[in-house]
Amino acid sequence: MYVAVKGGERAIDNAHAWLAEDRRGDTTVAELSVPQIREQLALAVNRVMAEGSLYDPDLAALAIKQARGDLIEAVFLIRAYRTTLPRFGTSIPVDTARMRVDRRISATFKDLPGGQILGPTFDYTHRLLDFKLAAEGAPLAPTPQAAPDMAPVPHVTALLDRDELIEATPDTGEAPPDLTRQPLELPANRALRLQALARADEGFILSLAYSTQRGYGRTHAFVGELRIGAVAVELEIPELGFAITIGEMTLTECETVNQFKGSRTEPPQFTRGYGLVLGQCERKSIAMSLVDRALRWKELGEDFTGAPAQDEEFVLSHADNVQATGFLEHIKLPHYVDFQAELELVRRLRAEALAQTQPSPRAAAE
Template structure:
């Protein structure tokens, strides 16, 4: 039950003013620009774009600044802004096989066509604080690198040639749009992947970790993880053909999971899949693990009761904006609700006290 509260506008205005002052911080320190956040806090920007379902680095950086670094609040701002934007068309499915890769690794094959491309990663750092970064004005060292726009074959294709992994089943069906239609159960894989792609990274990470610890039948290998840019194309009715309207950065992860088989079907590995805006590899890997766990029924496996196997539990609790709204509303005024429960508790205590006194008198 929600109770409307009137009044207190002056206090609210003062709270907003105080928030703006706190956001700015010490005025003697130079203010962060949106461009600085976009360029130097790129991973935070990528997360806000992914969970906000809007690819715009400048707007994501602005939201982070406005939210004082609270990424969930920034996602909230981006989603709210997204609802004001008109939709003027639908792009073609992007071809991640033609991705211009900045990073491309495989944990299943050491030598593969196109090679392993380590790219920008924390994987090989020592996790020691670099106090040189505290010195201002130092130009970072940029290593020489050769641009390689050649298409890199998919690692999964190597397994697919021998029938060692389940074959991907593309569909021409138009999937529902979770940004415009409420989530409904049961959800097919296309809808589940949409929800997972914009789900809270921490929640999906926790579920993925649980599958590795035994709370689902999941033994994954990273078949391929690739990060790079892909072209976005859409049809222009006046021209009668598709044109490229821009490029976006994506992280794609395909996992090789435990094999399945039967008396009539030979053993073969199964797949998990993750695709997220920007360089968001932890999220993409987690998404692939949870995707695979949710596929237990279609693969003819047993439900072992793991949280990551429960589609309704996963999908309805993965959205951090819905979770935040439901959680934080309890700090808003609930005076009438509480007073009614308070009076009920007092009444029960009075009745209990009266019963106790009655028993005492009867005993005497």
């Protein structure tokens, strides 16, 4: 016998209790602390900060713990929290040329002012499972340290720019749009596109960038420079009349140098793709700069080849994983009203179609 579907309240309470239990897991295993996540799963923390658009390693670590390691869920928690934060002001643009770099590599020059700094990278590790890590860690031998070099590290693109070998990107002084405070408006300018890409899903941007390398909107990219390090965040205080440093944050910046054959009005020159991401997010920043460059086809007078990575509306409408996951997963919500409407329709259309095309089986048998 049918029992009216009741009990939604109780079902939700019980599901939440069960979730909390599963999150904790086996209680004979020590509980993870937020500082442990922050320190030892730092790249996950960085990804959550980047896609959550909120630079706070402790909150990102807490979100990862609460989300049981589901990073998109953690990004979602951070975004929802971010909504409730009042905005006190806007920093002056951070200066990545004054970055205190931990890592800085150029694929276009063997050596350059400021030097190549490999930094803490997976790049040349052999991807062999290190079973020593499965055991309780012994104290590490200290990493050799060089004396800190406080000299500025000029951008590779600035060096190319001096000879006008790369397109100029003068500062127009125009305030960038704010995607978090204004609805996305299309067509978007580059500042808005970059903002959307910076908080976009890493997997989506990675695959789009990869597709350009395979010929779907090829951009002939070289990594002119990739740098990771800390920059000062400065805020103009109107009462003081000057800017003060309110903190520092780690950023990853990638500048690609791309081939450009020139046009009727422009001599041959290199062009730029740009990626800037909160935290240490190297893969994301490289991918971002490739997608940025692919999206610039119109302003550079190139052809639209129909490649997904060139299609601004397609890329910007689908790059946000909080939007995507919400809408994707909403189809598990009840839809029985719509389905019922479809059911009636299909039954009626079938009945009409069968009545027209087939004699009834009984009539045929007779």
